[in-house]
């Protein structure tokens with residue numbers, strides 16, 4: 001059976017590996033870093049003396065590629081979330097609080113009653129969501145910006161979280177596949193899920209363990225600097241450490257981020273504009289996680305967009321955070337902490353120890369110009385496929401998209 005060389009051990013590369021190892025393929029995985037996970041990883045932070053994630057990652061129970069992969073690698077129990085599909089929100093400008101509770105089944109009964117709708121919205125606001133079906137290239141703001149609280153309290157936070165792009169330029173229609181696979185199918189598919197003890201514990205460690213049982217050769221600290229090509233076939237992989245010649249049946253799955261993939265293979269077009277996500281992890285001595293209603297809170301009317309609590313760490317997420325990412329870590333902590341304090345009734349004046357992580361190229365921006373640059377799985381090189389959240393999965397750049405792209409690449413190889 002052909003050897004498959006996977007470049008990049010992010011979730012796309014790992015899911016490719018899992019899918020191929022299931023069918024007995026021999027694998028070599030090249031990863032430039034000394035750890036796997038790429039943009040979804042955990043590390044021990046000496047300042048906080050806690051293991052934290054590079055960024056909080058929210059998934060939904062309808063993300064079937066995520067749940068399938070975790071089932072395969074025996075890690076299904078490593079995601080956590082409430083039994084109900086409920087999302088708590090607080091508007092820090094008006095002091096309103098509300099919960100969206102999705103009901104079972106595809107008929108959204110919760111939009112029928114004022115007490116279960118987002119405060120300040122009418123039933124017609126939800127019917128207007130159908131505009132997504134014919135949105136073309138219209139932006140989120142262009143499509144829904146006139147809708148007052150429905151825009152401010154639903155479309156804006158939802159689109160920024162899913163697309164990591166400012167709503168005035170984000171292509172609204174890219175939310176459709178996410179809605180179709182999750183919220184539009186009802187509660188069973190809409191439960192929020194997060195990594196129980198961190199992304200590495202949930203995804204990366206069990207995937208590596210599972211792959212090592214199947215004798216995958218995972219090579220850390222091996223940055224691929226060149227892929228040699230002759231007659232439209234890749235012939236060798238060059239790293240700083242050696243040159244790996246490819247056999248006639250060998251295949252490559254290039255699962256590096258877009259800004260690397262496009263430099264490794266001539267002729268590959270990839271998205272080239274990105275948006276940052278800023279995360280602030282506060283270590284709050286004595287904070288009692290069990291006293292708060294929910295470990296996840298959406299914020300409106302503030303710089304902070306989502307709060308996640310794990311133990312005594314309260315983490316803030318700000319997607320499409322262009323203005324914020326330019327500031328110093330100290331400034332960012334000083335801006336976000338009073339918002340956290342207000343949301344959870346804590347002392348706003350003393351900022352606890354904080355770690356700010358700015359992922360400058362968290363995802364590509366979802367604009368019409370960038371979407372046309374998403375590459376298909378197959379390339380003009382016969383034995384080279386692509387995987388990654390940036391490839392043309394039809395989904396936004398998310399964990400679900402990354403994993404699905406890996407499955408797709410593996411299937412293309414097996415064909």
Ligand SMILES: Cc1cc2nc3c(=O)[nH]c(=O)nc-3n(C[C@H](O)[C@H](O)[C@H](O)COP(=O)(O)OP(=O)(O)OC[C@H]3O[C@@H](n4cnc5c(N)ncnc54)[C@H](O)[C@@H]3O)c2cc1C
Pocket residue numbers: 007008009010011012013030031032033036037038039040054055056057058059222223224225255256257260277278279359361362363387388389390397398399400402
């Ligand atoms: C802060 C943050 C928050 C996010 N929040 C969410 C969220 O809430 N929900 C969600 O679903 N998604 C979220 N995402 C997106 C999600 O993390 C990504 O979509 C996903 O991790 C991308 O996986 P990937 O494998 O495609 O790419 P990557 O994770 O970038 O993996 C690529 C791998 O290739 C390696 N590599 C690069 N160059 C080379 C080379 N030359 N040779 C060898 N190896 C190389 C890299 O080191 C890396 O390990 C977030 C992302 C960030 C950064």
